[in-house]
Amino acid sequence: WATTSIWKGSGNSLELIKKLNFPHSLGLLYSAFTYYCGFKVNSGEYKLMGLAPYGEPKYKDLILEKIIDLKEDGSFRLNMKYFNYCTGLTMINKQFEALFGHKTRAPEEKLQQFHMDLAASIQKVLERAVVSIVKSLAKEFDIENLCLAGGVALNCVSNGKLVSLKVFKNLWVQPAAGDAGGAVGAALATYHIFKKQPRLSCVAEGKDLMVGSYLGPKFTSEEIKESLKAVGAVYEEYNDKELIQKTVSVLTSDHVVGWFQGRMEFGPRALGNRSILASPLSSDMQTKLNLKIKFRESFRPFAPAILFDDLQEWFKLDVASPFMLVTADIQDDKKIDDNSKDQVYFGIERLNRRRSQIQAVTHVDYSARIQTVHKETNLRFFDLLSNFKKATGVHILVNTSFNVRGEPIVNTVTDAFKCFMGTEMDLLVIGNFILKKSTQDPDLAIDYRKQFEPD
Incomplete structure (x- = not known):
């Protein structure tokens, strides 16, 4: 079966141009290094990506020499003598080690500088492969639009590289780019290809036909109230204006808010409907969220949600990123230079360095995985950000998924309340209802640390 495939779309048809088959796979290559660094395959790849900026790509040349034969056009072959995933129960073998x-x-062993350097190395190799494929396609076809899907398309650092290089005029990444998105692909293929139904052009019409990826279940006020009563929650109901004002007041006090609104997001990213929110201005918010709310590794970064109109004031990005699938650097005038001569930071210690005015969402390499927020697709989240901007002058909130390490993103009101009570979140906002932890x-x-197996 195909592990890498190139298709040319026109109207409601797709034409297969070229493909590479199993076992040669960029995704499996990245997963092998994920496994080697002690993270879970098919869930820990984003940790490896987040770990990469702490290291140096010291092993990039070794990987390109021994493990992957990468051609100029992006085609490649893996040296299978180092892998075990074809016939064994592990990703790699003793020769790899x-x-x-x-x-x-x-899994719980302390991370060493070696692991950080290895993460940086395989990230650079992946970026080189993806860029090579895309540049080759741009030369071959006179086409403005590039669409990406598949697990590798969730690597927002690689996506950010493609955006910055502007190889194609437009880049679109399916928000549920992993296996889950195959359900949408199958449905659309059946409707357009086999049923021969016409396809609308979202580019030409300027519309987001995925409606911001808010395609999951939602709950009415009555349903929310019934669920809160059933779990014994203490809550108060407010109108829209009061709800936003009270939430902003809590956020500006450096407290953490569980935010549960409207339809759940489709895909692995929380985009403002099943989110944990906080102020990006606090210097210790990243550590607080990781250790006291998410119960996960301290090195992992958080994403900024920002009003699209304010994007270029803060980040070196000039295109929308509504699905949190593009990484870009913070603007130079927002950085803080803390490279004092008498204090040098290495590895995880780089977390301690003051980096920017929005410390909580600035990774150690000055990058951020950005979500742009649009009034057309999420009015309530847009209003919250607008009012936070009025209160602080900053147009950004920390946005991370509403769950703890190893737990799926909360879906129902009951899920949200359990997670709220099992962590050190200060406030829970569900629809027009507010729950204070103190009441x-x-x-x-619940002791949430023991509820879920670490991811």
């Missing part, structure tokens, strides 16, 4: 001189890291029955608290 011998090549890099280290055993496979155990809840402490007997309803």
Whole structure:
């Protein structure tokens, strides 16, 4: 079966141009290094991507020499002598470990500089492969639009590289780019190709036909109220204006808010409907969210949600990123230079360096995984950001998925309340209802650290 394929779309038809087959796969290559660094395959790849900026790509040449034969046009072959995923139960074998001189890291074992350097190395190799494929296609076809899907398309750093190089005029990444998106692809293929139904052009009409990826379940005020009563929650109901004002007041006090609104997002990213929100201005918010709310590794970065109209004031990005699938650097005038001569930071210690005015959403390499917020697709989240801007002068909020490490993103009101009570979130906003942690029955608290297997 195909692991990499190129298709040319026109109207409601698709034409297969070229493909590479299993076992040669960029996704499986990245997963092999994910496994080697002690993270779970098919869920920990984004950790490897987040770890990369802490390291140097010292092993890039070794990987290109021994593990992947990468051609100029982006075609490639993996050296299968180092892998075990075809016939075994692990991604790699002893020869892989011998090549890099280290055993496979155990999941809870301390991360070493070696792992950070390896993460940086495979990230650079992946970017080189993806860029090579895309540049080759741009030369071959006179086409303005590039669409990406598949697990590798969730690598927002690689996507950001494509955007900055402007190889294609327009880049669109399916928000549920992993296996889940195949359900949409199958449905659309059946409707347009087999049923021969016409296809609307969202580019020509300037519309987001995926409606911001808010395609999941939603709950009425009555349903929310019934669920809150059933779990014994203490809550108050407010009108829209009061709700926004009270939420902003909590956020500006450096408290953490669980935000549950409207339809759930389709895909792995929370986009302002099943989100945990916080102020980006706090210097210790990243550590607080990771260790006290999400119960996850301290090195992992958080994403900024920003009003689209204010995007270029803060970031070096000039296109929309509504699905949080593009990484870009913060503007130079927003950076803070803390590279004092008498204090040098290495590895995870780089977290301690003051980096920018919006520390909580600025990674150690001055990058951020950006979500642009648009009035047309999420009016309530847009209003919240607009009012936070009025209160602070900053148009940005920390936005991370409403869950803890190893837990799926909350779907129902009951899910949200349990997560709220099992973490150190201060406020829960569900629809037009607000729940304060201080007024809840402490007997309803859950030890969430033991509820889910770490991812």
